Amino acid sequence: MANITKKVSWSSRGDESGAAGEETPLLNGSEQSRPLRQMSSGSTVFQIGRLSTVDLEEEITTEEDSVRGRPKEIPHNEKLLSLKFESLDYDNIENQLFLEEERRMSFMAFRCLEISRWVICGLIGFLTGLIACFIDIMVEQLAGLKYRLIKENIVKFTEAGGLSISLLLWAALNSFCVMFGAIIVAFIEPIAAGSGIPQIKCFLNGVKIPRVVRLKTLVVKVVGVIFSVVGGLAVGKEGPMIHSGAVLAAGVSQGRSTSLKKDFKIFEYFRRDTEKRDFVSAGAAAGVSAAFGAPVGGVLFSLEEGASFWNQMLTWRIFFASMISTFTLNFFLSIYDNKPGDLSNPGLINFGRFESEAMEYNLYEIPLFIAMGAIGGGLGAFFNFLNYWLTIFRIRYVHRPCLQVIEAMLVAAVNATVAFILIYFSTDCQPLGPDQSEEYPLQLFCADGEFNAMATTFFNTPEKSVRSLFHNPTGTYNSLTLGLFTVTYFFLACWTYGLAVSAGVFIPSLLIGAAWGRLCGILLASTTSTASMWADPGKYALIGAAAQLGGIVRMTLSLTVIMMEATGNVTYGLPIMLVLMTAKIVGDYFQEGLYDLHIKLGSVPFLHGEAPATSHWLTAREVMSSPVTCLNRIEKVGTIVDTLSNTSTNHNGFPVVVQVSGDDEVLFDLAIDENIRCMSFRCNVLIFIATQVVGLVTRKDLARYHVGKHGLEELLLAQT
């Protein structure tokens, strides 16, 4: 994310009024040699042309590509806001040419465009579902292979002794898988690291993140996540689905691929940031929908993260993409599972059915749930706090690709070792009943017909472990197993997030929460005899999972709906909502959410949904950047190149000014550097109508204000 996108701006207004201005440039310092031109402070009257931007990203980034992923060793300060990020051109630039083109379009043409949008959204949903299906099947096959191999090995050596060979095999297999996953991320496409949710949040927020929606990123993401999960890391495959859906959406809707250098010459009307961003939001929703079997949750996720305006048709299209995505995944998985047409198994993660009869909750349990929400919030804040310092450490010292690969391999090996030691020393043997659905039950030192309970949590993909914690009958795990598992997995997951591998944090969070939630249930049941009647450990595992996930990511509305849809049960809506709300309030008191933290560490000028409560008295004059670099209507190429290559300006859109002949006539137009998203600062168009350009307000000038502990605080702008 180190390239600087520069833009060329020109006036696209009619020629009639500007002719005089072209002949007599009144700009201060209009010599060609001077790269930075600032407006004179005279009182002459100008016409400020509308801005049009051309993205020169491709040309300029090529030379910088070779150094990406290797940031300089700079002390990372979250009080900085980087100047290198540009906004998406979200508004259509309504100049004469644009309006004339729109005017030439018939009513039928608009209809056809609308139908194309629907077709594209259907395609996005279909492809996202297919990718989810591919990831799921690959992970299941490869992980099955790995676990069967290790299990056979363990069985062989349990009696004969020499289990250390099993440990070595486990660690080696893990490290090998993770090495492959880390190499492609670190060396080929570093932006594919992590879940991709912070990057998609930024993109939907209107920030241009280079290479985030490229085909290459998608391939690395998909292959990478398969190897991360198979490699036994404390990660999930759900987060990356959101990023994958977004990339697919960008690719399909634009009808071309930068990675393949191929232009399919279709959907050319949609090649503008407005349309692209809309489709990307549909793709992200389709990703959520495929990941959790939650089409409504997907729509709400996209709205929560990306919407400034409520657009009914867009929302409906997003919903369509989400539905198609879940449906496609379901349909192909049902064929894979030899139950063709059985569509009742939605999502990559399936929480299983929570039957309301078996898992009713009572009014007096609500305070308990809220208390668990508070615990989740606290633990989540602690998780984020640790990860924050770890990330700063990584930025400073682990920024070389080879170091990143080694760290990832180390984590994989440690994962195996810790799991092995815990399983080895565990004495929690449980009878192998017909209720158990363990695929790889490890007997180890347990009696015949029994299995090691600790192994069910570690010796499986995290998704399956979550299901086991939710649904395994009372008594499957003892308190010590759950406690030890919670502590170790907490630190492992915290260490894992931020590695140079493609991986999500949803499932590890759910797993940690499910473990301590189940522990809460067991402890509750042991207090009184009546409590053992209602304190079902599976129910408390669910609440704990919600609390922990909420405490880490701090999503609220969409997460409630995602959890509701994943459990397939509306009655859990209220407790889950209360838990997530409590987790958010408690967590926010200590530390920001994990995604926001990483966005901040990236110094991205992210604009939040609402302006800080106490920012009413800020005037445009206080927030604007000045002085402003302006251009004449006719400029030498050299001047423009100089202006563009000057990195000391605070803005990268340049007003084109034209002198108007008369003094008594005032013409004006909007001079805005970039598209200031209307959602922030309650929709004011900032107009500087005067005889000169005195300032420009860009996204960065607005994003630097935020509410801290002591009221309104200001971040510094820096060329990091």
Next chain:
Amino acid sequence: MANITKKVSWSSRGDESGAAGEETPLLNGSEQSRPLRQMSSGSTVFQIGRLSTVDLEEEITTEEDSVRGRPKEIPHNEKLLSLKFESLDYDNIENQLFLEEERRMSFMAFRCLEISRWVICGLIGFLTGLIACFIDIMVEQLAGLKYRLIKENIVKFTEAGGLSISLLLWAALNSFCVMFGAIIVAFIEPIAAGSGIPQIKCFLNGVKIPRVVRLKTLVVKVVGVIFSVVGGLAVGKEGPMIHSGAVLAAGVSQGRSTSLKKDFKIFEYFRRDTEKRDFVSAGAAAGVSAAFGAPVGGVLFSLEEGASFWNQMLTWRIFFASMISTFTLNFFLSIYDNKPGDLSNPGLINFGRFESEAMEYNLYEIPLFIAMGAIGGGLGAFFNFLNYWLTIFRIRYVHRPCLQVIEAMLVAAVNATVAFILIYFSTDCQPLGPDQSEEYPLQLFCADGEFNAMATTFFNTPEKSVRSLFHNPTGTYNSLTLGLFTVTYFFLACWTYGLAVSAGVFIPSLLIGAAWGRLCGILLASTTSTASMWADPGKYALIGAAAQLGGIVRMTLSLTVIMMEATGNVTYGLPIMLVLMTAKIVGDYFQEGLYDLHIKLGSVPFLHGEAPATSHWLTAREVMSSPVTCLNRIEKVGTIVDTLSNTSTNHNGFPVVVQVSGDDEVLFDLAIDENIRCMSFRCNVLIFIATQVVGLVTRKDLARYHVGKHGLEELLLAQT
């Protein structure tokens, strides 16, 4: 809805620049006797002050109150747009006083306000849930009383002969209940008629509908709907819940009641249209949530109908209100049902659990579902077409309250008669098995141990009939029963909607659809032996219900989610979505949705989510109203009264103009009659910066453009 709301406008800007202007008014025709002042076309420079509005509704409506509900006999033309509706003042008027007040508020004060908002939303949800609970229990008790009485009577006369006495009793009981329900609506509060959804749609759209959120309206609505349902009309109690929630929200959030003439002196900060409208949207959502047990559907309903911007905190609060509402209803109903704490029974209408094992659908059924969607769309359009002409007939000839009461009583009697005749001549006898959950099975002329199947559809509240059609086992109804029921209920429901009673159209639509949907299932099952394996009549009843409801009301996103939540099953999401989409596309081809139709018949200036596709080339000059009535900064009261009482102007906000002394200095400000909602016409602030006010653009000037069969069409503005 016949009163005209007038507003006084004044300048609230600082005094320094306007002093000169006050001494030398330069307005053309500034004599005090002239009520309508229009700007001169001179070239003098003015400062146009910001508009502030004071609502004089209360004072002016009192004298007109006596004639409400009795509109003049005017030929109703849907090509007219009434000038009598005003916009809500949705934007805060950011004048000096407002900004100073905001500036004085500390960070803590903003926090407190935010907490108050949450408390209010919780209260709204709680009270809405209570009201839903009250309606439910009252209807169940009174309807139970009625049906038991009639059943006893029928049993008595079946053997002895003289069943006509039973018919008379039934018709009399129905008419009596409906008479009471109609009297309070027609004589006390006509705005409480119908479901209230069109009115709430308009309110959320930003149109001020007089008396729509008054306490009196709520009381009439709640009592009215109980009597309508008990009176055996083809109506539901769900639509009115949305209106009830909205009224509660307006009342609670404003901390005062106009009906009670009581001011509780709390929440005074929220006494502005911005805040009020936000709370009303929460109330409407809480209403949906209570009605259908669909908290997420409620949120989406409010967003779909009312949102221009996406506001995360507001959405979250709306969700909170919805959750509390479902929870409250559930909790109190569980106590009423003697199962305290069992919260698995959400909503007034409960579709019952659709177990995925029993009611799976296959890929090849999807085309069948889509075909049913098309049927639903066609039937819905026919329903709306009939109701449209009926409504025009009613506006012309049935506008006196006593006539309205008589019509309602007639419909109630006809309902009983038609039901009685159908039951009487029905030969569809079914064995009374343990599966049946009929509360009032009528044996009539069936053998012992059997009951009349036609009676299960008519001799019950519509909610219970819907559940029976969804869940009764195969063979409970024969095709003739379902066909006859569909046809008669279709016309009865169509006749009923628009009567002067408080009643909803959701349940009748679902019932009609469930009947013909079940019929489709039975016919399908009879075609081939394999089809009888999968063509479960209950499943097709559900699809038919969705298709019919979608075809009549044309809601899409929110309705899908409402249906999903009401069935408690995510897997039905895709077919329901496809069915609703098809129904909407087919229905829209013939006729608008029922609510939009009634809004149009009310000549309300309703602004749709998006500007018509081909409206790009419209300029402000073309749409604006001119000439503009302007006021001086200092005016005699008489002039203002004259201006306000002049009904020939197209606008009811008046720019206050001030001459500026100098010629070389240009000051300007925004002159907008009413708050033009940013959502429409993609967020342009219209500024007339010139030496004179040339025009004003109001909601009505924008609302009159719509896409007809032949492209962009224009409605006429009229003082209806």
